[in-house]
Amino acid sequence: MATDYFGIHVPFLDMLGVTAELDAEGRPFVSVDVRPELMNSFHVTHGGVIMTLLDVAMAMSARVSSRHKGGAITVDMSMSFLRPASGRVTARGRVLHSGRSLYFCEGEAQDASGQLIAKSLGTLSCAKRCTTARATDVLPNSIHQENKMSETNLQVLLASRPTGWVEENNFNIVTTPIPEPKAGEVLVRNHYLSLDPYMRGRMNDTKSYAAAVAIGAVMVGGTVGEVVKSNHPGFQAGDKVSGYFGWQLYGVSDGTMLQKVDATKVPLSAYLGVLGMPGVTAWYGLMDICAPKPGETVVVTAASGAVGSVVGQLAKIHGARAVGIAGGAEKCRYVVDELGFDACIDYKAGKLWADLKAATPKGIDCLFENVGGEIFDMLLGRMNAFSRIAVCGLISQYNSEPYPMKNIGSVLINRIKMQGFIVSEHLPRWPVALKELSTEIAAGRIKYRETVAHGLRAAPAAFIGLLKGQNFGKQVVKLI
Ligand SMILES: NC(=O)c1ccc[n+]([C@@H]2O[C@H](COP(=O)([O-])OP(=O)(O)OC[C@H]3O[C@@H](n4cnc5c(N)ncnc54)[C@H](OP(=O)(O)O)[C@@H]3O)[C@@H](O)[C@H]2O)c1
Numbered sequence: 001m002a003t004d005y006f007g008i009h010v011p012f013l014d015m016l017g018v019t020a021e022l023d024a025e026g027r028p029f030v031s032v033d034v035r036p037e038l039m040n041s042f043h044v045t046h047g048g049v050i051m052t053l054l055d056v057a058m059a060m061s062a063r064v065s066s067r068h069k070g071g072a073i074t075v076d077m078s079m080s081f082l083r084p085a086s087g088r089v090t091a092r093g094r095v096l097h098s099g100r101s102l103y104f105c106e107g108e109a110q111d112a113s114g115q116l117i118a119k120s121l122g123t124l125s126c127a128k129r130c131t132t133a134r135a136t137d138v139l140p141n142s143i144h145q146e147n148k149m150s151e152t153n154l155q156v157l158l159a160s161r162p163t164g165w166v167e168e169n170n171f172n173i174v175t176t177p178i179p180e181p182k183a184g185e186v187l188v189r190n191h192y193l194s195l196d197p198y199m200r201g202r203m204n205d206t207k208s209y210a211a212a213v214a215i216g217a218v219m220v221g222g223t224v225g226e227v228v229k230s231n232h233p234g235f236q237a238g239d240k241v242s243g244y245f246g247w248q249l250y251g252v253s254d255g256t257m258l259q260k261v262d263a264t265k266v267p268l269s270a271y272l273g274v275l276g277m278p279g280v281t282a283w284y285g286l287m288d289i290c291a292p293k294p295g296e297t298v299v300v301t302a303a304s305g306a307v308g309s310v311v312g313q314l315a316k317i318h319g320a321r322a323v324g325i326a327g328g329a330e331k332c333r334y335v336v337d338e339l340g341f342d343a344c345i346d347y348k349a350g351k352l353w354a355d356l357k358a359a360t361p362k363g364i365d366c367l368f369e370n371v372g373g374e375i376f377d378m379l380l381g382r383m384n385a386f387s388r389i390a391v392c393g394l395i396s397q398y399n400s401e402p403y404p405m406k407n408i409g410s411v412l413i414n415r416i417k418m419q420g421f422i423v424s425e426h427l428p429r430w431p432v433a434l435k436e437l438s439t440e441i442a443a444g445r446i447k448y449r450e451t452v453a454h455g456l457r458a459a460p461a462a463f464i465g466l467l468k469g470q471n472f473g474k475q476v477v478k479l480i
Helices: 036-042 049-066 141-148 198-202 268-272 277-290 306-317 329-338 352-359 373-380 409-413 427-442 456-467
Strands: 002-005 008-011 019-022 028-034 073-082 087-098 102-110 116-126 152-158 171-177 186-194 223-230 240-243 250-253 297-301 321-326 343-346 364-369 383-391 417-420 450-454 474-478
Touching: 028 049, 049 087, 049 102, 152 456, 171 456, 186 240, 186 268, 223 250, 223 268, 240 268, 268 474, 277 306, 277 364, 277 383, 277 427, 297 306, 297 373, 306 321, 306 364, 306 427, 321 329, 329 343, 343 352, 352 373, 364 373, 450 456, 456 474
Parallel strands: 297 321, 297 364, 321 343, 364 383, 383 417, 450 474
Antiparallel strands: 002 008, 019 028, 028 087, 073 116, 087 102, 102 116, 152 171, 186 223, 186 250, 186 474, 223 240
């Protein structure tokens, strides 16, 4: 069964009620009423409903803008982010760069309220004029360069230690030979790099729970990618793996800290976020330290971020009331409307205390603290007797002097249990956490979003943006 969408044959989509239309300005888009019971039917080409819609939208847009009339169009998309959706979804695509007969496109899908639920990048080739085109012909510059130079490795080194805010000149980008795996080792091509707040601490040379990155060394970081050569009995070429190769395109491992992952059900990048270190961090701090009871109030700071977004959704799943604190109205809207928190306070609105009192009428039983400083100090003033605080992060002071806390007396007066933790020290809890997280993601009860920077050369700027709150959800860098 195939249907003609502006001259493009897309199997089965008509059976699922997908329509191809033109908007008032003559631009093509596709729309569909996404019904949960049909979700499996959509797992056709690229792993999910939005991917398929975006395929169509991108292909249509390319067809219209390229005036390409004959031959088949094939689409090869790499997803940036995707959230489960239901109800009416519309998808549009446009050509970013065009080669002779290969187009680099982007697509977006929105739900009925206009919220962005998916964003994709991909290439599209037109078979009649072009059967052997390579994606690198038309990719944007940063990725293009990296793919072209994939006979060599690209690395981001720590060039100097920042004082205060990180600057791009604290990093040095170099090309080096691709390392050769020895006996018992594997060579991995990284597809995504994770950017995380803890990396700021590794740029300092002060006493901490982990060693500093040496000047001239590759910046540390979690990665996901594919084994390209293996001399290790446990891995073979083609295996998708998560590892800790740092800010570089290739890495060699003897298998230590290398995990095979299944990228057929969730996108590979999810293993850096909701199904990786940040997801487990949220689970551990909430379940093992805060341990909320049904009906209790859980407050989480940096609520729209990689860790915070999971904390609030897990709290809801376990019957608690979830209140987020985030920077800006858009992030707060997302936290309530998309993630299902009961309330969210925009700390930038300038009336934090009044908003906090309104959102926590029964005080706070569990605080999951990601930010520290003035916000944390104020939250201490709303804590209940025998409440719990999981001190996960203090991002507001990673680039500045510590904030002098005024309300620390609340810990004594309210007999608060307050505990800091480092998720990598609780490895026995990871399988338990990942089991619950993957179940809830599959059931659509935990949603997530990503901010994607493109190309390793974009990593320093994206990292600086993360420290300034410019990310919206998990910050990753797409490397391939
Ligand atoms: N203990 C552990 O093992 C562990 C593991 C992972 C992460 N962490 C910590 O968990 C926290 C969240 O990490 P993440 O990966 O989920 O990052 P994230 O929340 O995805 O991104 C960082 C967010 O922090 C907020 N922020 C930055 N500067 C701020 C400031 N001055 N005041 C208030 N908010 C600020 C921003 O959100 P807004 O725009 O909403 O302000 C920004 O988007 C960090 O503190 C991190 O160090 C700890």
